[in-house]
Amino acid sequence: MRRLTITTLALALLAAPVAVEAQQRQQPAAQRAPAQAAQGQDHPLVGRYEGSQQRFRQVRDYEETRFPTAAVRNRQGGQPRLDAGNSVAVAGKLTRLVYTGPADRSPLEVVRNLQERLERLGFGVVFTCRMAECGGSGSDLWFAVVNEPPIKQTIMPSNWEGGVYALLRWERAEGDVWVSLYGVPNAPGGGPATLVDVLETKGMERDKVVVVSADEMARAIAASGKVALYGILFDTDRADPRPDSRPAIEEIAKYLRANPQVAVIVVGHTDSQGGFDYNVDLSRRRAAAVVAILTREFGIPAARLTAFGAGMAAPVASNDTAEGKAQNRRVEIVKR
Structure with a gap:
C-alpha cells in the first residue's frame, strides 16, 4: 500500500491530538498546510x-x-x-x-x-x-x-x-x-x-427563537391570513413537540381564546432533507400533535382546529443553506 500523506499538523496530532489541534487552529492556513493551500485545506x-x-x-x-x-x-x-x-x-x-x-x-x-x-x-x-x-x-x-x-x-x-x-x-x-x-x-x-x-x-446556539405573542399572531393573521411560528420544536424524525415548545403553544391557545369565532389550520412544514412522502407524513403528524395539545391541555374545541402536513412543498427560503432550511422548518397557523 502507498502511505498516506499527512501534514506536519497531522503528525503532531498523533502525539497530542486535542491540544495541538487547538493550537494549530490559531495559525494562518498557509502555515498549517502550505503544500495544499492552492487546492484547499485538508481536514x-x-x-x-x-x-x-x-x-x-x-x-x-x-x-x-x-x-x-x-x-x-x-x-x-x-x-x-x-x-x-x-x-x-x-x-x-x-x-x-x-x-x-x-x-x-x-x-x-x-x-x-x-x-x-x-x-x-x-x-x-x-x-x-x-x-x-x-x-x-x-x-x-x-x-x-x-x-x-x-x-x-x-x-x-x-x-x-x-x-x-x-x-x-x-x-x-x-x-x-x-x-x-x-x-x-x-x-x-x-x-x-x-x-x-x-x-x-457541538451544541446549537440556544435561546435564539423569539416566541410570537398572541397579539402578534392576531396582527399577522389579520394582515396575511397566517403566521409562521418557529418556537415549536421537534427532535429529528419525531412528531411530538419538545418541552421547550410549550410557550409558543400557549400563545396559540391565548390567541384562539381571545378570538372564539376563528377556526384555524395548523400546518406543519419541513425542509427538503429526506423523502417527499415521508416529510408530508411527518409534518402532518407534527401538526396533529400540536392540535392534540391544544384540545387536550388548553380546552380548544377540536372543531376549530384542522391539522395539515405540507412537508417540503411550501418553502419560504432556499433549501441550499442551513439558514434557509431553518426557515422552512416551521409550523404555520392559517385562518380557515
Missing part, C-alpha cells in the same frame, strides 16, 4: 492519501445529517432512505471534501489507509462495508451517502459496484467527531474518487 484529523487531488471542499458551521450505520436497503418513493433503523443523526460543524486519484490505486486501498490513520488517532469503527454488503448492489448506499448530507456536489461518479464505506467515531469530552469515508472507482482522470465527511458535534 487536520484526516489528511489526504498520497497523490490524490482535492476537487471539492465546503464547510458549514452548523448542520444536521445522517450517517449510515448498517446496510441501506429500504426505499421510499423509489429512493433509498436513511432513518433511525440504518443510520445515526448527528449535528455540528460539517466539512465535506472530495478527492480523486491516484490513477493506479483502488478505492479499498485509499479508504483503508485513511481508516487506519483515524484508528491510530483514537477513532473507533462504527460500520464498514463493501459493494453489495452496503445495500443492493451498493447503489442504495451511494445515493444515501452522496445525496443525504445537506452539502451537495456532483463530482462523485456513480460507480458504486466497486464502492467501499467506513464510518468512524472519536468520543471526546468537548464533543464527538464522526468521519464518513466513501470511495468509488473510475473518477475523472482515473483512479478512485473519495468522499470525506467530517462532523464535529
